[in-house]
Amino acid sequence: MDIKTLHDADIIGISTAKNAFDTLATAFGQHVENWQHDVVDRLGHSEWTGTAAGHANTRITNLGTELQSAKQELGLVSRALQDAYDGFAAAQAHLISALDDAKAAGLTVGPDGGITWDNDPKSPTFAGHGAPEKAKQIQDRITAALNEADHADQTINARLGHLATNASNGTGLDSATAKADTDAAKALQQIPAAGTDPNSVKAWWNGLTDDQQQRMILNHPDQIGNLDGIPAAVRDKANQTNLKNLIQDRNNQLKNLGPAPKQYLDPAETNGGPVENPDYTEWKRKRDTLKEQLAGFQSIQDRLDGKFDDGAGGPHYDPPLLLLGIGDQGQGRAIVSWGDPDKARNVSSLVPGLNSNMAGVGGGDARTAKRIYDSAVSSAQINHDTPSVASVFWLGYDAPQLDGPSVLMKDRAVEGGAAYNQFLAGLRATHEGAPAHVTAQGHSYGSLVVGQATQHPGGLAADDIILVGSPGVGVDKASQLGVGADHVYVGTAKYDPVANAPSPAMLGGLGAAIYETFAHPDASWHGTDPASQTFGAQRFSVADGTVTDSHDNYFGKENKGGDSLPNIGKIVSGHGNTITREDPR
Structure with a gap:
């Protein structure tokens, strides 16, 4: 033409x-x-x-x-x-x-x-x-x-x-x-239903004319933006539209809540004692939920607009910051990527763990993904490669919060693992040219999500796996994760309270603890300790840290996490053979 x-x-x-x-x-x-x-x-x-x-x-x-x-x-x-x-x-x-x-x-x-x-x-x-x-x-x-x-x-x-x-x-x-x-x-x-095979989604999308594609983005941004198998640039465009819609919707809902009902019932109705009005309780619950959601969505919008002064750059990011997922399901969904994963030769995708939420994605979590990006670029340059990196932060599940026992259970990891498996399959389907080198990363409870994602038929669309601060991944051997034990990398700080959490059996009394210590010395909360020799992964060096800060330092600056972040950059850039090693325990 x-x-x-x-x-x-x-x-x-x-x-x-x-x-x-x-x-x-x-x-x-x-x-x-x-x-x-x-x-x-x-x-x-x-x-x-x-x-x-x-x-x-x-x-x-x-x-x-x-x-x-x-x-x-x-x-x-x-x-x-x-x-x-x-x-x-x-x-x-x-x-x-x-x-x-x-x-x-x-x-x-x-x-x-x-x-x-x-x-x-x-x-x-x-x-x-x-x-x-x-x-x-x-x-x-x-x-x-x-x-x-x-x-x-x-x-x-x-x-x-x-x-x-x-x-x-x-x-x-x-x-x-x-x-x-x-x-x-x-x-x-x-529009194909959520969960459709990403290759089928890609074929459907490619079968549309450009005008039909634009109409889909305009009329259904919430579906197109979150559908695995749609190109990353298209998802970003749709999700940025949907994000503005979600912010406007929360503002409208808050406005329509009306004034607060009286907080307490009349003493005559309660025999004199102060009793909170059920109408007020429900009104406050709705208001607090809407405010929390709005704060999360607005935080991500502010990040996209370059309003965070944290060294990640201004409104015209280099690399570009793409919004690959946004939604109000459960606690909220948000996926951001520094760089385009459809074009990069090396793609990292980090799953967060305990206490992660949407507000964090816009703030420090996006910065974490940028640090991984920078470290991988630095590693490529040191090895005389032309840097080509995309670093994704994936909050596509309800991460456990410090408000109950959810962190002790596997159910959120099982559900999240299915979604994460689908997401990486989508990145594999839409990638341009030769397949990218993909690194799946899990921090804290997120490592269990990654572990569960590997157990689906066909395995996980990843070449390397990084587990840091892990309480276990649901399997006993690195070889069970589907990428080969020599492509599973583990970083565990000496004083990390999560990675060093005892197994449930050890909490069952003195007799159980003695039995577990001798029969299963490498047991962790969710399976075999990934940092143990029994697990069989490659362990890389990190700083010891302290009980109060070590769990959050794996992606921090070098003076906080030691060799952790540089090692992660080496793995993401395809140079895992150059990591600083540490003996399994």
Whole structure:
């Protein structure tokens, strides 16, 4: 597709063809109805019986089915032509808009897309000092419009070619074929359900025209933004729209709560004692929940807007900060990535643990992911590689909080593990070019989530696994995690109270503790201690820390976590063989 072809394309001709097929399909449908009424129904009410009648009835019934199938196929041609019109019209409009803006800016666009301008400040047609930047923007828009038209051309050509083949060889008269074609056309308009295989999601998305994709993003940002198998850049665009919607919704709900009911019931109603009004209790619960959600969403918006002065950069981040997931399910969902995981050669994805929440994602947690990014870039440079990194912070589950026994249970890790497995499968499906080197990381309870994610059929779409501050991952051996024991890396601070938590059996009394100590000396709360020799992983060096700070220092600055962060950077960048090692305990 070139500029002249798209600019001069007779889009109206496609609409005219579509209307002609509508007329044909309507007329054909009337013929089918007449056939049903004048032939099938009359024959059915006749008293004709016998062998010949049986054969005739069978053939007439089959012919009726073939006519209905042909009617469906004609309708599908009309639908394909409408999609072609929408796709080409959008691409043509985008091209014309870019060309108009180029002209207004004093830029001349050549037939091949090259852009020139008057660069003489003394000339009356001088394009201005910002002309190179404007030219680059215009050129990108022109290229995008041409690609949009190419995509529409390819997808519509495939659909019409399939229908033409059906018509020429007679397969379009088969009811099963017509149903399959109809279902496929409907599927293009229906968003796959959450949990659909990411490769199928990717195929569905690629089958849409650019205009259809834009309509999906505009009309269904909450679904598109959180669907594994959708490209990262698209998810970011949809989620940024959805985030603003979620913030506005919480503000509206808070406004509509109205004034607080009186806090206490009248003494006459309670025999004199102060009793909190149930209406106030419920009002306060709703208000507090909405405020907490709003604070979390706003924190992430502030991070995207560059309002955090913590060294991660300003509103125009380098690398870009992408929002790969946002939602209000459970305690909230949020996934951010420094760098585009669809383009990076090395992708890290960190699962947090105890006490993680949405507000933290916008604040320190996003900074943690940036530290991992920086460390991996540094490692690549030291090893004379061109850095190519994306660092994801994944809060796609309800992390345990310090308000109950959830951290002691596996259920949240099981549910989170399924979602994390799906997420990494989605990154694998949408990655461009050769598969990326993917490192799955779990901190604290998040390591148990990673462990559970590896136990799904097909394993986890990761090449290396990092476990830090882990209370166990639900398996007894590193070899059970599916990436090979030599690709499982463990960091455990000497005084980390979570990683050194005793197993449940050790809390069952003196006899149980003695038995557990001798029978299962490497037991942890959720299985074998990953830092033990029995587990069989590679252990890397970290600072000892203290009981109060060691659990949170694995991703901190070097003077806090020692070799921990540099070691993590080495693994993420594909240089795990250069880590500073520590003997298993």
